[in-house]
Amino acid sequence: MKRKKLLLSLVAVTMTIMTLATGCAKKSAESASGSSMKSIGDMHEKGLPIVDAGKYSFSLFADDSSKTGKYYMMPVLEKQTGIKVNLQTFPFEIAKEKLSLALSSGDYADVIAGWTLSDTDILKYGVDMKTFIPLEDYFKKYCPNIEKILDLPGVRDAMTAPDGHIYSIPYALEAPQVDFSPYINTKWLKKLGLQMPKTTEDLRNVLKAFKTAGLIPFSADPNNKHLNYLAGWFGMSMDDLGFTMADDKLTFGANTAQYKNSIKYLNSLYKEGLIDPEIFTQDLNQWKAKGAQDKYGVVIAYGSGDFMPYAAGSKPDWEPLPVLTSGDGSTPVWLRSSYGTSVLKNQVVITDKAKNPAAICRWWDNAFELENSLQTNRGPLGKTLIKEGDGYRSLDATKVLSKEEQDEYSWPNLWIQSLPHYIPAGFKVKEDNPAFDEKGGTDKAYQSALTKKPIPEYWVSVKDSAKFSDEQTAIKDYIKQKSAQWISGQADVDKEWDSYVKQLDTLGLQDYIKTRLDAIKQK
Known part of the structure; x- marks a missing residue:
């Protein structure tokens, strides 16, 4: 399952927890x-x-x-x-x-x-x-x-x-070791005589062909876009909070050159009409309705059945898009979501x-x-x-x-x-028409590019939790807001980058990072 996190009201308590921790x-x-x-x-x-x-x-x-x-x-x-x-x-x-x-x-x-x-x-x-x-x-x-x-x-x-x-x-x-990832429409690849992309420029060319054929070239689950994962094509795949694992250590990446390069690439696709213009505005039902009509070329999702159901026992017309190389010399990587549990x-x-x-x-x-x-x-x-x-x-x-x-x-x-x-x-229960193991195939396809470790679980002490929660919400919302503006061309990432990095610090980024790291060390 993938899983929801629900917080009750945070109540201030005594400093006892500090001593305990x-x-x-x-x-x-x-x-x-x-x-x-x-x-x-x-x-x-x-x-x-x-x-x-x-x-x-x-x-x-x-x-x-x-x-x-x-x-x-x-x-x-x-x-x-x-x-x-x-x-x-x-x-x-x-x-x-x-x-x-x-x-x-x-x-x-x-x-x-x-x-x-x-x-x-x-x-x-x-x-x-x-x-x-x-x-x-x-x-x-x-x-x-x-x-x-x-x-x-x-x-x-x-x-x-x-x-x-x-x-x-x-x-x-x-x-799965890979939760959300891009899936590509193999039926349309074959129809158009195209090869599976291996690089970001290969993908651009495939998306252009999909567009010419009348498809929506690229879209994503409205509730789980995970566009930050794609920064792995430029050397640093990260979660929606901007964190990743680099050299087996927790690292913040949403203020790095790798992240900026991924934003610039996605913006270039958007400018060419290769990204769903409703990617930041559509709801789940709208996204699924378009998928059910076989209108997508590439989609970020947990599995292709989320937007285009297929019959039990059959193989979908979708395969995981490989972890692409960008051509900038960086090593492609994908953030591992779990060890299998x-x-x-x-x-x-x-x-x-x-x-x-x-x-x-x-x-x-x-x-x-x-x-x-x-x-x-x-x-x-x-x-x-x-x-x-x-x-x-x-x-x-x-x-x-x-x-x-x-x-x-x-x-x-x-x-x-x-x-x-x-x-x-x-453990597998036998079935007359077992479901196709799409997630197992994705794990296998991404294995060589996965970070060795997923982002570790952590406990933030009660005395820190209210401040930490406020910082986390502000930072996450700001990253989400700016990435949408930059990718859709409403703002220019090059012109705003320095002020963006400063604003992250103003929102408490350094303190937020320290609290996350300290929470991990406590264990």
Whole structure:
């Protein structure tokens, strides 16, 4: 998934966090005192059930948009574990308001989960206030599945707060090493007798041919343009905040010559009518409508199916545009988005209201058993998911279920989909018409150009978070505004470059960079 970040209101707190961040950051999670763990009570330490039926239940608050409020997996897990979960679910906006009130009043659930939590909440209510409890000792003693997830590359680091503790259940997802990239229309390449571009000038010539043929030569997902990635053709591929990895180190690049050269190149394409004139103004529906009519030549997207769906089992008429060379002597590069796993670190916390955190951790560990996780996405075992040899096969629900069952076992009614599940990277469920692995092909095509490391996860302390957030918003918005003006020709990058660089510093760039670097060093 690729993933959204939602922040609650930032509240000023005491300087305690500063002491915690500097004095405790080097402590490993394993060095935390075992005495912090609560009594296991009636919990069985191994096997199922976790408790005898009726002996324990916990409350779980989460955001969800299910119309029924019934989830197939909840009674399945209750039967397995003996633990009943008392759900408190609300649509996101309502959940966000209710959570804020609950944390302020002290009337909150045993477990809080979903998209309503942020890094700042973990730091404030975990590190500082101890409302959210540390979980790493429970994981180590009782949760082999969660421990395996934490041992995936980069996951434990991402999950560990500045004081050395882990406050949430990990949500690890298989993720491509390349998230968004340009895709090129191979059907039209063949029609026009064109070769796959290898250089930026090759691309210019192909786009000209596409334009002559009546296509929109170049466009991008309105919500994820990622034009900064293309600066990699000039030696420095970067994210929308202007950061990249150079020599395995976090570096700001949106004030460099490489970035400026990429802007000048894109502006030259725009001047020649080779970029969608609506690239900065269209919405998602408009972009998709044009794609569905096969009007695009090259498009930046997560996958070509986002704008031109293709039948299951078939190969799309699109391929990843190679990482191009610019001819200016720079080495082409592309920013790696992951090692193959993406981790969401704020999805589930256990509060100090919980009477048996160990049992709750075991409940989650059991939910991460492969067969359980598969059912949260593929449907009930024995109905739409069947065991087949050493693996599993997913059946077409429209062929094996009645209309009533299709509704009952639809994706939103299987599981609260803001809650974690875990399917190991590379694990494939057999299908009669498997989807074409477009993202795998993109990863392979880009492999030699990828940065060795993705941009690292980080924690900004509560005392710094409000200022950091303001700086980040101002800097991101300014970069976005100026790039749009320069590419579309509303302003001249050469004339404005020096004032642009100065304005970035005025907006707090140097302090912003230092805070990012310090947040990484804390880990």
